[in-house]
Amino acid sequence: MNSAVIAIHGGAGTITRAAMDAQREREYTEALEHVLREGQRVLAGGGSALDAVTEAVRLLEDCPLFNAGKGAVLTHAGTYELDASVMDGATLNAGAITCVKRVRNPVLAARAVLEHSEHVLFAAEGAEAFAEAQGLELVSPDYYFTQARHDQWQRARATAGMALLDHDAAALAAQAARAKQPEGTDPIDPDRKFGTVGAVARDARGNLAAATSTGGVTNKQVGRVGDTPVFGAGCYADDVAAVSATGTGEMFIRTVAAFDVSAQMRYAGLSLEESARRVVMEKLTAINGRGGLIAVDRAGNVTLPFNTEGMYRGIARVGEPVNVWIYG
Numbered sequence: 001m002n003s004a005v006i007a008i009h010g011g012a013g014t015i016t017r018a019a020m021d022a023q024r025e026r027e028y029t030e031a032l033e034h035v036l037r038e039g040q041r042v043l044a045g046g047g048s049a050l051d052a053v054t055e056a057v058r059l060l061e062d063c064p065l066f067n068a069g070k071g072a073v074l075t076h077a078g079t080y081e082l083d084a085s086v087m088d089g090a091t092l093n094a095g096a097i098t099c100v101k102r103v104r105n106p107v108l109a110a111r112a113v114l115e116h117s118e119h120v121l122f123a124a125e126g127a128e129a130f131a132e133a134q135g136l137e138l139v140s141p142d143y144y145f146t147q148a149r150h151d152q153w154q155r156a157r158a159t160a161g162m163a164l165l166d167h168d169a170a171a172l173a174a175q176a177a178r179a180k181q182p183e184g185t186d187p188i189d190p191d192r193k194f195g196t197v198g199a200v201a202r203d204a205r206g207n208l209a210a211a212t213s214t215g216g217v218t219n220k221q222v223g224r225v226g227d228t229p230v231f232g233a234g235c236y237a238d239d240v241a242a243v244s245a246t247g248t249g250e251m252f253i254r255t256v257a258a259f260d261v262s263a264q265m266r267y268a269g270l271s272l273e274e275s276a277r278r279v280v281m282e283k284l285t286a287i288n289g290r291g292g293l294i295a296v297d298r299a300g301n302v303t304l305p306f307n308t309e310g311m312y313r314g315i316a317r318v319g320e321p322v323n324v325w326i327y328g
């Protein structure tokens with residue numbers, strides 16, 4: 001296997017067939033397919049893995065179905081705080097931003113940090129000032145607004161103030177609608193909620209890259225930072241593997257999940273698939289970490305493990321049809 005390939009995810013969580021109607025399922029499938037085709041096009045044109053993942057995540061941020069950029073979830077205060085990261089496996093160059101409130105495409109700001117700064121991670125106003133100085137588009141918070149996330153946030157607030165993973169919150173809404181109960185009265189399992197988007201790619205030269213972007217978890221405390229902008233946790237790429245994660249960010253930070261996929265391959269000689277499986281199915285679950293990751297290695301192998309009911313995900317190899325999946 002030696003071809004260029006891109007894989008993407010749109011978050012993991014309680015995504016069950018029962019909580020989805022046909023129309024919504026089609027919307028997600030079409031959105032994922034579109035993004036994969038665009039990523040595939042970048043790679044087919046000789047573009048780098050870094051360019052492919054940046055473009056894929058930019059498109060996912062612009063799509064309101066996913067919890068990143070437009071469609072991001074709200075903090076406990078009803079504000080938006082977005083995180084994003086990009087890493088180039090060929091050089092170990094990396095860029096990330098966290099807690100930004102006005103950057104239209106956080107992944108482009110992360111990419112600008114990677115390319116134009118001696119630093120790796122910028123936060124809040126400093127990140128916004130950097131993005132603005134780089135000529136990136138700033139928006140008012142209204143830009144991120146979607147009614148669905150707003151309703152989700154209100155339900156989460158009504159339920160003991162717990163932070164909720166995006167797709168778990170969506171499942172809860174569907175469940176409440178089916179049961180014809182007032183949505184705010186449903187019990188929310190605190191372990192069942194995620195969103196986030198990401199991409200990993202291997203280009204024709206064999207170089208790897210990863211990118212991840214998120215609004216975080218619904219109803220999170222202001223100033224909370226998850227795994228997405230933390231290299232080694234929610235995003236990592238070197239010359240062994242590229243990884244983008246989604247799930248309970250705190251656990252991905254504590255297990256250094258994304259780095260561990262590469263490390264187990266390098267130091268213990270595991271395959272990509274076995275390494276990723278151990279991280280998601282053993283190490284994360286051991287501390288009640290929920291979610292999944294997407295990963296690609298230098299040979300172009302791809303694996304997409306998750307320990308939740310579903311994960312929006314897909315793979316596109318150059319010259320082959322795209323494949324998209326939602327459920328387990």
Ligand code: ASP
Pocket residue numbers: 011012067165166193194195196214215216217225226227228234245246247248249250291
């Ligand atoms: N990992 C993200 C975070 O903790 C959330 C998610 O994947 O939905 O911010």
